[in-house]
């Protein structure tokens with residue numbers, strides 16, 4: 533277990549609502565030579581052998597939410613497990629926010645039936661207990677639903693054109709609940725999404741330096 537601790541790259545998951553500014557922060561952090569950024573595999577979700585599961589999920593949530601989230605969970609496991617040759621692996625979201633934010637919301641709002649929810653949760657628990665999916669830091673971009681909605685409209689992703697602010701408020705509340713109540717895999721750094729990109733990057737790099745030093749110490753002993 534000891535060398536397993538040091539063999540995996542330092543892993544940071546950047547979490548936040550739709551439109552909270554994750555991609556912008558990830559792009560900035562990817563400039564570091566010691567960092568490999570893994571963005572959310574949205575393109576996979578948009579093309580499963582020709583079918584756009586993301587679009588289907590937004591168009592007919594009752595029919596497609598469960599399938600979409602089960603595919604998201606699979607692609608997140610693939611991201612957690614993906615070999616990374618850089619010292620630092622920064623992922624966009626995680627299997628944990630998939631479970632505690634998106635799946636939870638879809639069940640609570642009736643877009644996912646109870647048996648669908650229970651099956652996806654059993655998959656999550658089995659994956660989480662049997663696979664080594666290390667996370668060293670969770671960075672949470674806290675954006676007001678209003679700010680998030682402004683950024684979604686500005687970005688103009690076709691499938692997201694009709695996301696109501698109530699959905700963003702639900703997800704915001706679930707992110708807060710998750711990060712305050714569930715037993716988390718790593719400490720949380722909360723960043724106000726209104727900070728400048730420079731301020732956010734500086735805060736993340738501060739924490740990253742500590743993790744790098746801890747790793748260097750551990751490798752010496």
Ligand SMILES: Cc1cc2cn([C@H]3C[C@H](O)[C@@H](CO)O3)c(=O)nc2[nH]1
Pocket residue numbers: 550572574586604608625626627629630631634692
């Ligand atoms: C982990 C996870 C990411 C994720 C994204 N989404 C949606 C929200 C956005 O519209 C789009 C890209 O993040 O996919 C989702 O419904 N469920 C998810 N679960």
